[in-house]
Amino acid sequence: MTRHEPNFTLRSDSAKTHVFVEPDALDYIGKWVSRDRTPPVVVVLSDTTVADLYGEQMLKSLASHCPNSELITVPPGDQSKSLSHLDDIYGKLGRLRVPRDGMLLALGGGVITDLTGFAAATWMRGIDYANCPTTLEADVDASLGGKTGINHASGKNMVGAFHHPRFVAVDTTCLKTLPARDIAAGLAESIKHALISDASFLDWHQQNASAIRAVETDVMSELVTKNLRIKASVVEQDEKESGIRACLNFGHTIGHAVEKLSNYALRHGEAVAVGMVAAAHLSMQKGLLDSKAIARIRSVLESFDLPTIAENLKPAAIIETTLGDKKVKAGKRQWVLLNGIGAFTITDDVSDSMIESAVQEICPT
Ligand SMILES: NC(=O)c1ccc[n+]([C@@H]2O[C@H](COP(=O)([O-])OP(=O)(O)OC[C@H]3O[C@@H](n4cnc5c(N)ncnc54)[C@H](O)[C@@H]3O)[C@@H](O)[C@H]2O)c1
Ligand SMILES: [Zn+2]
Structure with missing residues (x-):
């Protein structure tokens, strides 16, 4: 395998998801985001804990490839998988003028990959996104497979959509800070x-x-x-x-x-x-x-x-x-x-x- 090439690719009727697993994956996100085309705007969605740890590294990695990159955050925890946080996110995507060919990037655990995936599935009837998981739960499960969603009073994960990420990039060094x-x-x-x-x-x-x-x-x-x-x-x-x-x-x-x-x-x-x-x-x-x-x-x-x-x-x-x-x-x-x-x-x-x-x-x- 050439370094920084996908380990493998998930292919199905509606998915072609490249999977990268590397100890320094976060340093190559810009390269992978711009692999096929450079999105005019990239919005990284994270929680405040993960953003404090890895937000800067992520933005630095994006800077030379995608100059128009922004980081937005929600509080940590499952409560952020909610309609009200999603509403805030839509507001920010609107203010940042994220177009149909813009892209979202999830930086965090399963809460963030689910929330980002659902925001991407619904913004302008569906835009591209990719997952950069930072918890083991998200590394081994939540980041791949296209299930996205939020919680609702009717139940956990009750509102959602199938929407596959363009790629999943797992930086296994992030696990060092995980409790x-x-x-x-x-x-x-x-x-x-x-x-x-x-x-x-x-x-x-x-x-x-x-x-x-x-x-x-x-x-x-x-x-x-x-x-x-x-x-x-x-x-x-x-x-x-x-x-x-x-x-x-x-x-x-x-x-x-x-x-x-x-x-x-x-x-x-x-x-x-x-x-x-x-x-x-x-x-x-x-x-x-x-x-x-x-x-x-x-x-x-x-x-x-x-x-x-x-x-x-x-x-x-x-x-x-x-x-x-x-x-x-x-x-x-x-x-x-x-x-x-x-x-x-x-x-x-x-x-x-x-x-x-x-x-x-x-x-x-
Ligand atoms: N879509 C799917 O297929 C799928 C599959 C499994 C789970 N899920 C969803 O995933 C969620 C649970 O995921 P989770 O356990 O990753 O929870 P999480 O996203 O809430 O992360 C757990 C905590 O770890 C912190 N954190 C994240 N990365 C860190 C790091 N590298 N160092 C230090 N702290 C870090 C976060 O701030 C958070 O407080 C649930 O909402 C579940 O429904 C989805
Ligand atoms: Zn599970």
Whole structure:
């Protein structure tokens, strides 16, 4: 691979997303933005925490390639994925006269990639954008695949659009400033990708555990690339989630309930870790997974300081809350189950008593 060339490209009916993973990717953003054409205006959207850390580096990288570049910020946190912040952003895009061939750049975690993607999907009926993720959650998951959106009183991620970024550029050095808890939360999605698609990738997590815990840049670059390749291959097969893309929701049905019931005190990835343990137990009840595999899943999650039980939550409340999951089809919950480690199956053929006993497993009394 020539340096500063894409590691790979996601190609589907409506996407052609180049993926760059490099320890100094932020220094090459200007080059990548102007790869095919130079947008007349580039607006970088970030949160104030990330902008303080990396905003200047980003603007410097853009300066020589795209002289008309601006940085706008929102406060950090999921509350910024809101209609009122989006309204502010539209106002700023208007004042900056961002035209149809202008471009937005997301610099931040999943909140910023979701918000920027949705702003780009809707501004002037859709303009180009690219993602420069800075959290592990966004590096391995949120930055690729075209799902964009904001929250609404009716639910999290309730308003959104499919709109693919032109490129994703992951600067793995940014992970050095990310708190350990956010590294662990991102690792839950990485372990999810391994569990549904590649048993040898689970081995890899165990073999490289100490380098991962130390956030060593080379190993993190390898981890991110492996994850984005897995995600790309799923999205290429089922862009709009009419079928197998749902496998990416492994652990999320119960995970979302646990996340909500914790009043979002748990990170998304932490709740997904708990949800994956419950989904693994459900898989065992369907005869698809053995107890040794479950013990291994728990031990890998725990080795990265991820929770495997839902502390202080009642099983009945978790089950009740999963009914509100927006992936419920015609009143039936779709369950992503493991078919051994490294393979999955999607089914609605799961009885209430199986769900109850799987949820009991994550709610010890
Ligand atoms: N679209 C998708 O496919 C998809 C997939 C997964 C998650 N998501 C969304 O992603 C969001 C969660 O993403 P997240 O966990 O990245 O949250 P986030 O964007 O809120 O980032 C977490 C915190 O880390 C800070 N931060 C970011 N990068 C940093 C860095 N390098 N150093 C220090 N601090 C840094 C941020 O300021 C923020 O406070 C949710 O809204 C979720 O719905 C979307
Ligand atoms: Zn997730």
